Amino acid sequence: MKVVIDTKRCSGHGRCYMHAPELFVDDEAGFGQVIGDGEFGEEQLEAANRAVRGCPERAISIENE
Protein backbone atom coordinates (compact mmCIF):
# COMPACT_ATOMS: atom_id res chain seq x y z
CA MET A 1 0.00 0.00 0.00
CA LYS A 2 1.01 3.60 -0.51
CA VAL A 3 0.24 6.31 2.05
CA VAL A 4 -0.25 9.82 0.68
CA ILE A 5 -0.75 13.26 2.24
CA ASP A 6 -2.67 15.78 0.17
CA THR A 7 -0.49 18.80 0.91
CA LYS A 8 -3.20 21.19 -0.30
CA ARG A 9 -5.46 19.97 2.47
CA CYS A 10 -2.85 19.45 5.19
CA SER A 11 -2.80 22.40 7.58
CA GLY A 12 -0.37 21.06 10.16
CA HIS A 13 -2.57 19.60 12.91
CA GLY A 14 0.22 17.10 13.49
CA ARG A 15 -2.05 14.17 14.24
CA CYS A 16 -0.55 11.73 11.73
CA TYR A 17 2.91 11.56 13.28
CA MET A 18 1.26 11.41 16.70
CA HIS A 19 -1.03 8.49 15.88
CA ALA A 20 1.26 6.66 13.44
CA PRO A 21 4.91 7.58 14.09
CA GLU A 22 5.97 4.48 12.16
CA LEU A 23 4.64 6.09 8.97
CA PHE A 24 4.99 9.85 9.43
CA VAL A 25 7.45 12.41 10.79
CA ASP A 26 7.08 16.10 11.59
CA ASP A 27 8.91 18.68 9.53
CA GLU A 28 10.42 21.80 11.05
CA ALA A 29 7.12 23.68 10.80
CA GLY A 30 5.17 20.86 12.49
CA PHE A 31 3.57 19.54 9.31
CA GLY A 32 3.45 15.79 8.76
CA GLN A 33 5.50 14.06 6.10
CA VAL A 34 5.28 10.47 4.91
CA ILE A 35 8.43 8.50 5.68
CA GLY A 36 10.36 7.55 2.55
CA ASP A 37 8.28 7.04 -0.58
CA GLY A 38 5.15 6.14 1.38
CA GLU A 39 5.25 2.47 0.37
CA PHE A 40 4.55 0.22 3.36
CA GLY A 41 3.65 -3.40 3.89
CA GLU A 42 0.10 -4.45 4.74
CA GLU A 43 1.16 -4.96 8.35
CA GLN A 44 1.08 -1.17 8.67
CA LEU A 45 -2.54 -0.91 7.57
CA GLU A 46 -3.86 -0.38 11.08
CA ALA A 47 -1.43 2.48 11.71
CA ALA A 48 -2.35 4.02 8.37
CA ASN A 49 -6.04 3.81 9.24
CA ARG A 50 -5.38 5.56 12.56
CA ALA A 51 -3.75 8.42 10.67
CA VAL A 52 -6.63 8.62 8.19
CA ARG A 53 -9.18 8.71 11.02
CA GLY A 54 -7.20 11.21 13.05
CA CYS A 55 -6.67 13.80 10.33
CA PRO A 56 -9.26 16.57 10.76
CA GLU A 57 -8.64 17.76 7.19
CA ARG A 58 -9.16 14.30 5.64
CA ALA A 59 -5.82 14.87 3.93
CA ILE A 60 -4.46 11.32 4.23
CA SER A 61 -5.33 8.47 1.88
CA ILE A 62 -4.22 4.89 1.37
CA GLU A 63 -3.71 3.71 -2.18
CA ASN A 64 -3.62 0.00 -2.92
CA GLU A 65 -1.49 -1.14 -5.80
Add this chain to the structure above:
Amino acid sequence: MTLTDPTFRLEDVPMAADRTAGWRAFIDHGDVFQATDGTWFLTSTEAVQFGHRHPEIFSSAGAFAALSSPVPLIPIGIDRPDHIRYRRVLDPMLAPRVVNGMEDGLREQVRELVARFAGTGRCDAVADLARLYPTQVFLTLFGLPLEDRDRFIHWSETIIEGTAARSTAEPGPEVIEAGAELFGYLQGHIETKRSQPSDDMLGRVLALAGDESWTDDEVLGLCFMLTLAGLDTVTASIGFILMHLARNPDVRRALVADPALVGPAIEELLRLELPAPMTPRLTTEDVEVCGQLIPAGSTVMICLATANRDGDVFDHPDDIDLGQSDRGHFTFGGGIHRCLGSHLARRELRLVVEEFHRLIPDYEIEAGFEPTVVWPSGTLHLTSLPLVFPSARGIQS
Protein backbone atom coordinates in the same frame (compact mmCIF):
# COMPACT_ATOMS: atom_id res chain seq x y z
CA MET B 1 -33.96 29.19 -2.99
CA THR B 2 -36.68 30.53 -0.73
CA LEU B 3 -35.95 33.15 1.85
CA THR B 4 -35.32 31.70 5.24
CA ASP B 5 -37.33 32.82 8.23
CA PRO B 6 -34.88 32.70 11.11
CA THR B 7 -36.30 31.46 14.39
CA PHE B 8 -33.05 30.40 16.05
CA ARG B 9 -32.22 32.63 19.01
CA LEU B 10 -28.83 32.14 20.63
CA GLU B 11 -30.16 33.20 24.03
CA ASP B 12 -32.64 30.27 23.94
CA VAL B 13 -29.86 27.67 23.68
CA PRO B 14 -29.37 25.76 26.99
CA MET B 15 -25.57 26.06 26.99
CA ALA B 16 -24.68 27.40 30.46
CA ALA B 17 -24.61 24.15 32.47
CA ASP B 18 -24.31 21.53 29.74
CA ARG B 19 -22.61 21.88 26.36
CA THR B 20 -24.09 18.60 25.13
CA ALA B 21 -27.59 20.04 25.40
CA GLY B 22 -26.39 23.34 23.96
CA TRP B 23 -24.66 22.03 20.87
CA ARG B 24 -27.45 19.49 20.24
CA ALA B 25 -29.79 22.48 19.88
CA PHE B 26 -27.54 23.84 17.12
CA ILE B 27 -27.20 20.46 15.37
CA ASP B 28 -30.94 19.83 15.51
CA HIS B 29 -31.58 23.14 13.76
CA GLY B 30 -29.72 22.08 10.62
CA ASP B 31 -26.39 21.83 8.83
CA VAL B 32 -26.54 25.45 7.71
CA PHE B 33 -28.96 28.04 9.08
CA GLN B 34 -29.43 31.68 9.95
CA ALA B 35 -30.14 32.97 13.46
CA THR B 36 -32.51 35.82 14.29
CA ASP B 37 -29.62 38.28 14.52
CA GLY B 38 -28.72 37.56 10.88
CA THR B 39 -25.61 35.46 11.58
CA TRP B 40 -25.25 32.21 9.62
CA PHE B 41 -24.01 28.99 11.23
CA LEU B 42 -22.22 26.10 9.54
CA THR B 43 -22.71 23.15 11.92
CA SER B 44 -22.05 19.82 10.17
CA THR B 45 -18.64 18.38 9.38
CA GLU B 46 -19.37 18.78 5.67
CA ALA B 47 -20.33 22.44 6.03
CA VAL B 48 -17.39 23.22 8.32
CA GLN B 49 -14.95 21.51 5.94
CA PHE B 50 -16.38 23.54 3.07
CA GLY B 51 -15.80 26.76 4.98
CA HIS B 52 -12.25 25.80 5.89
CA ARG B 53 -11.39 24.79 2.32
CA HIS B 54 -12.61 28.06 0.76
CA PRO B 55 -10.87 30.86 2.64
CA GLU B 56 -11.25 33.10 -0.42
CA ILE B 57 -15.05 32.97 0.04
CA PHE B 58 -15.06 32.86 3.86
CA SER B 59 -12.79 35.79 4.67
CA SER B 60 -11.12 36.17 8.04
CA ALA B 61 -9.89 39.66 7.30
CA GLY B 62 -13.46 40.79 6.73
CA ALA B 63 -14.73 39.13 9.90
CA PHE B 64 -12.00 40.46 12.17
CA ALA B 65 -12.20 43.98 10.73
CA ALA B 66 -15.31 44.35 12.89
CA LEU B 67 -13.08 44.39 15.97
CA SER B 68 -11.50 47.69 14.79
CA SER B 69 -8.13 46.63 16.16
CA PRO B 70 -5.55 49.43 16.01
CA VAL B 71 -2.93 46.89 14.88
CA PRO B 72 -3.15 44.11 12.25
CA LEU B 73 -4.36 40.88 13.89
CA ILE B 74 -1.54 38.61 12.72
CA PRO B 75 -2.14 35.98 11.53
CA ILE B 76 -5.83 35.26 12.26
CA GLY B 77 -7.25 38.44 10.73
CA ILE B 78 -5.15 38.25 7.57
CA ASP B 79 -6.19 36.72 4.24
CA ARG B 80 -3.95 35.26 1.55
CA PRO B 81 -1.45 36.02 0.15
CA ASP B 82 0.01 37.88 3.18
CA HIS B 83 -1.21 35.10 5.46
CA ILE B 84 1.15 32.61 3.79
CA ARG B 85 4.11 34.88 4.41
CA TYR B 86 3.32 35.23 8.12
CA ARG B 87 2.59 31.56 8.75
CA ARG B 88 5.78 30.48 6.97
CA VAL B 89 7.69 32.39 9.63
CA LEU B 90 5.47 31.61 12.62
CA ASP B 91 4.71 27.89 12.22
CA PRO B 92 8.32 26.78 12.83
CA MET B 93 8.44 28.94 15.98
CA LEU B 94 5.61 26.92 17.53
CA ALA B 95 6.37 23.51 16.04
CA PRO B 96 6.43 20.39 18.26
CA ARG B 97 10.23 20.24 18.25
CA VAL B 98 10.36 23.79 19.67
CA VAL B 99 7.78 22.87 22.29
CA ASN B 100 9.87 19.80 23.19
CA GLY B 101 12.73 22.10 24.07
CA MET B 102 10.50 24.10 26.42
CA GLU B 103 8.89 21.12 28.16
CA ASP B 104 11.12 20.74 31.21
CA GLY B 105 10.87 24.41 32.14
CA LEU B 106 7.12 24.47 31.58
CA ARG B 107 6.67 21.34 33.70
CA GLU B 108 8.62 22.94 36.53
CA GLN B 109 6.35 25.99 36.41
CA VAL B 110 3.10 24.05 36.67
CA ARG B 111 4.59 21.85 39.39
CA GLU B 112 5.26 24.95 41.50
CA LEU B 113 1.75 26.29 40.97
CA VAL B 114 0.12 23.00 42.01
CA ALA B 115 2.44 22.63 45.02
CA ARG B 116 1.19 25.93 46.42
CA PHE B 117 -2.28 24.53 47.12
CA ALA B 118 -1.72 20.76 47.18
CA GLY B 119 -1.23 20.77 50.95
CA THR B 120 -4.33 22.84 51.71
CA GLY B 121 -7.04 20.38 50.70
CA ARG B 122 -8.81 22.76 48.37
CA CYS B 123 -8.23 25.11 45.46
CA ASP B 124 -10.07 27.12 42.88
CA ALA B 125 -8.65 25.39 39.81
CA VAL B 126 -9.49 28.44 37.66
CA ALA B 127 -8.14 31.20 39.91
CA ASP B 128 -5.18 29.30 41.37
CA LEU B 129 -3.97 27.45 38.28
CA ALA B 130 -5.86 27.85 34.99
CA ARG B 131 -5.69 31.66 34.92
CA LEU B 132 -2.02 31.79 35.90
CA TYR B 133 -0.25 29.09 33.94
CA PRO B 134 -1.03 30.02 30.30
CA THR B 135 0.14 33.58 30.89
CA GLN B 136 3.38 32.32 32.44
CA VAL B 137 3.89 30.12 29.38
CA PHE B 138 3.25 33.06 27.06
CA LEU B 139 5.72 35.26 28.95
CA THR B 140 8.27 32.44 28.84
CA LEU B 141 7.78 31.91 25.10
CA PHE B 142 8.13 35.61 24.39
CA GLY B 143 11.03 36.17 26.77
CA LEU B 144 9.13 38.59 29.01
CA PRO B 145 9.54 38.79 32.82
CA LEU B 146 7.38 36.33 34.78
CA GLU B 147 6.91 39.03 37.45
CA ASP B 148 4.59 40.78 34.99
CA ARG B 149 2.15 37.87 35.05
CA ASP B 150 -0.60 39.41 37.15
CA ARG B 151 -0.85 42.73 35.35
CA PHE B 152 -0.65 40.91 32.03
CA ILE B 153 -3.63 38.79 33.13
CA HIS B 154 -5.51 41.93 34.14
CA TRP B 155 -4.97 43.53 30.72
CA SER B 156 -5.85 40.47 28.65
CA GLU B 157 -8.93 39.58 30.68
CA THR B 158 -10.23 43.13 30.60
CA ILE B 159 -9.85 43.27 26.82
CA ILE B 160 -11.34 39.82 26.20
CA GLU B 161 -14.31 40.37 28.51
CA GLY B 162 -14.97 43.70 26.83
CA THR B 163 -14.97 42.24 23.32
CA ALA B 164 -16.21 38.64 23.71
CA ALA B 165 -19.81 39.66 24.13
CA ARG B 166 -21.25 39.69 20.61
CA SER B 167 -22.10 43.33 20.26
CA THR B 168 -21.22 46.22 18.02
CA ALA B 169 -20.99 48.63 20.94
CA GLU B 170 -17.82 50.66 21.28
CA PRO B 171 -15.36 49.25 23.83
CA GLY B 172 -15.73 50.75 27.29
CA PRO B 173 -13.12 53.05 28.86
CA GLU B 174 -11.63 50.21 30.92
CA VAL B 175 -11.00 48.20 27.72
CA ILE B 176 -9.36 51.16 26.01
CA GLU B 177 -7.20 51.81 29.07
CA ALA B 178 -6.13 48.15 29.36
CA GLY B 179 -5.38 48.05 25.64
CA ALA B 180 -3.25 51.18 25.84
CA GLU B 181 -1.32 49.82 28.81
CA LEU B 182 -0.74 46.46 27.12
CA PHE B 183 0.43 48.15 23.91
CA GLY B 184 2.73 50.45 25.85
CA TYR B 185 4.19 47.50 27.74
CA LEU B 186 4.77 45.47 24.56
CA GLN B 187 6.17 48.46 22.68
CA GLY B 188 8.74 49.00 25.42
CA HIS B 189 9.91 45.40 25.24
CA ILE B 190 9.99 45.48 21.43
CA GLU B 191 12.32 48.47 21.58
CA THR B 192 14.54 46.78 24.16
CA LYS B 193 14.72 43.53 22.20
CA ARG B 194 15.44 45.34 18.93
CA SER B 195 18.62 46.65 20.51
CA GLN B 196 19.40 43.53 22.58
CA PRO B 197 18.70 40.36 20.57
CA SER B 198 17.24 37.48 22.61
CA ASP B 199 16.66 33.79 22.03
CA ASP B 200 12.87 33.70 22.40
CA MET B 201 9.93 34.02 20.01
CA LEU B 202 9.74 37.80 20.22
CA GLY B 203 13.49 38.06 19.74
CA ARG B 204 13.36 35.72 16.74
CA VAL B 205 10.59 37.72 15.03
CA LEU B 206 12.52 40.93 15.62
CA ALA B 207 15.69 39.32 14.21
CA LEU B 208 14.07 38.80 10.80
CA ALA B 209 16.02 40.89 8.32
CA GLY B 210 15.70 42.36 4.85
CA ASP B 211 12.47 41.57 2.95
CA GLU B 212 11.47 39.30 5.83
CA SER B 213 11.61 41.99 8.51
CA TRP B 214 8.49 43.04 10.37
CA THR B 215 7.38 46.55 11.28
CA ASP B 216 6.66 47.45 14.91
CA ASP B 217 2.94 47.46 14.06
CA GLU B 218 3.16 43.91 12.74
CA VAL B 219 5.06 42.70 15.81
CA LEU B 220 2.61 44.46 18.09
CA GLY B 221 -0.28 42.90 16.15
CA LEU B 222 1.20 39.43 16.58
CA CYS B 223 1.74 39.92 20.32
CA PHE B 224 -1.77 41.31 20.71
CA MET B 225 -3.31 38.46 18.72
CA LEU B 226 -1.48 35.75 20.65
CA THR B 227 -2.47 37.44 23.91
CA LEU B 228 -6.12 37.28 22.91
CA ALA B 229 -5.97 33.78 21.39
CA GLY B 230 -3.46 31.94 23.55
CA LEU B 231 -4.24 32.78 27.16
CA ASP B 232 -7.99 32.68 27.73
CA THR B 233 -8.37 29.57 25.56
CA VAL B 234 -5.88 27.43 27.48
CA THR B 235 -7.26 28.80 30.74
CA ALA B 236 -10.71 27.66 29.67
CA SER B 237 -9.49 24.22 28.59
CA ILE B 238 -7.72 23.58 31.90
CA GLY B 239 -10.95 24.41 33.72
CA PHE B 240 -13.09 22.18 31.51
CA ILE B 241 -10.67 19.25 31.65
CA LEU B 242 -10.34 19.28 35.45
CA MET B 243 -14.12 19.66 35.75
CA HIS B 244 -14.74 16.55 33.67
CA LEU B 245 -12.01 14.57 35.42
CA ALA B 246 -13.51 15.56 38.79
CA ARG B 247 -16.92 14.41 37.61
CA ASN B 248 -15.67 11.15 36.07
CA PRO B 249 -13.64 9.35 38.73
CA ASP B 250 -13.34 6.21 36.59
CA VAL B 251 -11.64 8.14 33.82
CA ARG B 252 -9.46 10.00 36.30
CA ARG B 253 -8.32 6.80 38.04
CA ALA B 254 -7.48 5.28 34.68
CA LEU B 255 -5.25 8.28 33.95
CA VAL B 256 -3.56 8.15 37.34
CA ALA B 257 -2.90 4.43 36.89
CA ASP B 258 -1.65 4.84 33.32
CA PRO B 259 -0.34 8.32 32.46
CA ALA B 260 -0.13 7.26 28.81
CA LEU B 261 -3.89 7.80 28.77
CA VAL B 262 -3.56 11.50 29.64
CA GLY B 263 -3.06 12.50 26.00
CA PRO B 264 -6.04 10.50 24.72
CA ALA B 265 -8.27 11.85 27.50
CA ILE B 266 -7.25 15.41 26.67
CA GLU B 267 -8.13 14.85 23.00
CA GLU B 268 -11.60 13.63 23.88
CA LEU B 269 -12.20 16.53 26.28
CA LEU B 270 -10.88 19.01 23.73
CA ARG B 271 -13.33 17.54 21.22
CA LEU B 272 -16.29 18.04 23.55
CA GLU B 273 -15.45 21.31 25.35
CA LEU B 274 -14.25 24.10 23.09
CA PRO B 275 -13.05 27.41 24.52
CA ALA B 276 -13.49 29.00 21.08
CA PRO B 277 -16.34 26.94 19.66
CA MET B 278 -17.02 29.06 16.60
CA THR B 279 -14.79 31.07 14.29
CA PRO B 280 -16.20 34.07 12.42
CA ARG B 281 -15.93 34.69 8.70
CA LEU B 282 -17.40 37.20 6.22
CA THR B 283 -18.56 35.94 2.83
CA THR B 284 -16.99 37.64 -0.16
CA GLU B 285 -19.59 36.29 -2.64
CA ASP B 286 -22.90 34.42 -2.75
CA VAL B 287 -22.23 30.80 -1.84
CA GLU B 288 -24.31 27.64 -1.54
CA VAL B 289 -23.44 25.33 1.35
CA CYS B 290 -25.36 22.09 1.96
CA GLY B 291 -28.23 23.41 -0.16
CA GLN B 292 -28.52 26.80 1.58
CA LEU B 293 -27.70 30.01 -0.25
CA ILE B 294 -25.65 32.41 1.89
CA PRO B 295 -25.48 35.91 0.38
CA ALA B 296 -22.26 37.86 -0.08
CA GLY B 297 -21.41 40.05 2.90
CA SER B 298 -22.89 37.66 5.47
CA THR B 299 -21.34 37.02 8.86
CA VAL B 300 -20.82 33.27 9.12
CA MET B 301 -19.85 31.27 12.18
CA ILE B 302 -17.92 28.12 11.39
CA CYS B 303 -19.19 25.99 14.26
CA LEU B 304 -16.35 23.70 15.27
CA ALA B 305 -18.12 22.40 18.38
CA THR B 306 -20.99 20.88 16.42
CA ALA B 307 -18.78 19.33 13.74
CA ASN B 308 -16.97 17.61 16.62
CA ARG B 309 -20.28 15.99 17.61
CA ASP B 310 -21.45 15.05 14.11
CA GLY B 311 -23.34 11.75 14.41
CA ASP B 312 -22.71 10.97 10.75
CA VAL B 313 -18.98 10.89 11.45
CA PHE B 314 -18.65 9.70 15.05
CA ASP B 315 -20.25 6.89 17.06
CA HIS B 316 -21.91 8.12 20.30
CA PRO B 317 -20.44 11.57 19.63
CA ASP B 318 -21.41 13.13 22.97
CA ASP B 319 -19.54 10.60 25.13
CA ILE B 320 -15.94 10.57 26.35
CA ASP B 321 -14.40 7.45 24.79
CA LEU B 322 -10.70 6.92 25.46
CA GLY B 323 -10.74 4.06 22.96
CA GLN B 324 -11.64 6.50 20.18
CA SER B 325 -9.42 9.40 21.10
CA ASP B 326 -7.81 9.31 17.66
CA ARG B 327 -10.93 10.65 15.99
CA GLY B 328 -9.90 13.87 14.31
CA HIS B 329 -11.62 16.98 15.66
CA PHE B 330 -11.84 20.68 14.82
CA THR B 331 -11.18 22.24 18.22
CA PHE B 332 -8.10 23.98 16.80
CA GLY B 333 -10.00 24.98 13.68
CA GLY B 334 -8.97 23.88 10.24
CA GLY B 335 -7.75 25.02 6.88
CA ILE B 336 -5.21 27.81 6.56
CA HIS B 337 -6.09 29.35 9.95
CA ARG B 338 -5.58 26.16 11.98
CA CYS B 339 -4.56 27.30 15.48
CA LEU B 340 -0.93 28.38 15.39
CA GLY B 341 -0.46 27.46 19.04
CA SER B 342 -2.08 24.02 18.98
CA HIS B 343 1.12 22.07 19.69
CA LEU B 344 2.01 24.30 22.63
CA ALA B 345 -1.55 24.26 23.96
CA ARG B 346 -1.71 20.46 23.88
CA ARG B 347 1.59 20.29 25.76
CA GLU B 348 0.44 22.76 28.41
CA LEU B 349 -2.71 20.73 29.00
CA ARG B 350 -0.82 17.46 29.31
CA LEU B 351 1.68 18.96 31.76
CA VAL B 352 -1.13 20.40 33.87
CA VAL B 353 -2.94 17.07 34.14
CA GLU B 354 0.24 15.09 34.80
CA GLU B 355 1.50 17.44 37.48
CA PHE B 356 -1.91 17.94 39.08
CA HIS B 357 -2.40 14.18 39.36
CA ARG B 358 1.11 13.65 40.68
CA LEU B 359 0.24 15.59 43.84
CA ILE B 360 -3.57 15.44 43.77
CA PRO B 361 -4.78 12.16 42.29
CA ASP B 362 -8.20 12.27 43.94
CA TYR B 363 -10.46 15.33 43.89
CA GLU B 364 -14.04 16.41 43.50
CA ILE B 365 -16.03 19.57 42.90
CA GLU B 366 -17.01 21.32 46.12
CA ALA B 367 -20.46 20.18 47.23
CA GLY B 368 -23.23 22.43 45.96
CA PHE B 369 -21.16 24.16 43.30
CA GLU B 370 -22.48 24.01 39.76
CA PRO B 371 -19.87 24.99 37.12
CA THR B 372 -21.42 27.13 34.40
CA VAL B 373 -20.33 29.18 31.40
CA VAL B 374 -21.63 32.58 30.37
CA TRP B 375 -23.85 32.33 27.31
CA PRO B 376 -24.29 33.71 24.66
CA SER B 377 -20.63 34.42 24.11
CA GLY B 378 -18.04 33.87 21.42
CA THR B 379 -15.74 32.16 23.91
CA LEU B 380 -16.64 29.74 26.69
CA HIS B 381 -14.94 29.24 30.04
CA LEU B 382 -15.67 28.47 33.68
CA THR B 383 -15.21 31.49 35.91
CA SER B 384 -14.56 29.30 38.96
CA LEU B 385 -13.96 25.62 39.77
CA PRO B 386 -13.62 24.95 43.50
CA LEU B 387 -12.08 21.52 44.07
CA VAL B 388 -11.61 19.64 47.35
CA PHE B 389 -9.17 16.80 47.92
CA PRO B 390 -7.16 15.02 50.61
CA SER B 391 -4.19 17.26 51.49
CA ALA B 392 -0.95 16.12 49.97
CA ARG B 393 1.70 15.65 52.67
CA GLY B 394 5.28 16.80 52.61
CA ILE B 395 4.78 19.39 49.91
CA GLN B 396 7.41 22.08 49.68
CA SER B 397 6.31 25.29 48.07
